[in-house]
Amino acid sequence: MAASLDGGFERLRPIAGVYREGLSTVRPALFALMLWIAAVSRCDEPRPPEPAPVPGPGGFVRVRGSLAEDVDCRLLRAEGGRTYSLSSRLRNLANGTKVCIHGTLAEASPCMTAPMIEVQSVRPWSACP
Numbered sequence: 001m002a003a004s005l006d007g008g009f010e011r012l013r014p015i016a017g018v019y020r021e022g023l024s025t026v027r028p029a030l031f032a033l034m035l036w037i038a039a040v041s042r043c044d045e046p047r048p049p050e051p052a053p054v055p056g057p058g059g060f061v062r063v064r065g066s067l068a069e070d071v072d073c074r075l076l077r078a079e080g081g082r083t084y085s086l087s088s089r090l091r092n093l094a095n096g097t098k099v100c101i102h103g104t105l106a107e108a109s110p111c112m113t114a115p116m117i118e119v120q121s122v123r124p125w126s127a128c129p
Contacts, residue, residue, distance in 0.1 A: 055105060056105070057105050057106065057107040057115075058104055058105065058107065059104060059105050060102075060103075060104055061101075061102075061103060061104065061105060061117060062100060062101070062102050062127075062128050062129070063076060063078050063084060063100070063101050063117065063128070064078065064079055064098070064099075064100045064101075064125060064128035065077050065078035065079055065084075065098070065099070065101070066095075066096055066097065066098045066099070067090065067093055067094070067095055067096065067097045067099060068083075068095055068096075069095055070085070070111065070112065070113060071112070072110070072111050072112060073085040073086065073089075073109075073110075073111035073112075073113065073116075074086045074088065074089050074090055075113060076099075076101055076117065083113055084101075084113070084115055084116065084117050085109055085111035085112075085113040085114065085115075085116040085117070086101065086116070086117055086119050087103070087106065087116060087117065087118045087119050088119040088122075090119075090122060093122070098125040099122050099123065099124070099125060100122070100123040100124060100125055100126075100127040100128035101117055101119055101121075101122060101123075102119075102120050102121045102122075102123060103117040103118050103119045103120045103121070104117070104118050104120070105117060105118075106118050
């Protein structure tokens, strides 16, 4: 209760749990809080992680993907979307088989798809990190 000028008391009415006199200080604070939340939060889609850099020719690679066939060479379609040609035809494995290829990147390739992996070993899908 607050005293009026004539000595009587006038009843304060609560508005949304806050008395009118306190409302003038709450609104700017609430507005500032909303601006801060809008500035801190983002509605942007998260960026995908940058692909790992591909080592140069002669560099060792471990690539996980599925086998495919091209006119001139066997291909490996890696998880990241990159396509590699393989030095070995891997005749005992069907197209679509998911494998992990260990090998080195070749300096030159007789295939139309580059880069080429000189296959050292073919392992199960789970053998790649």
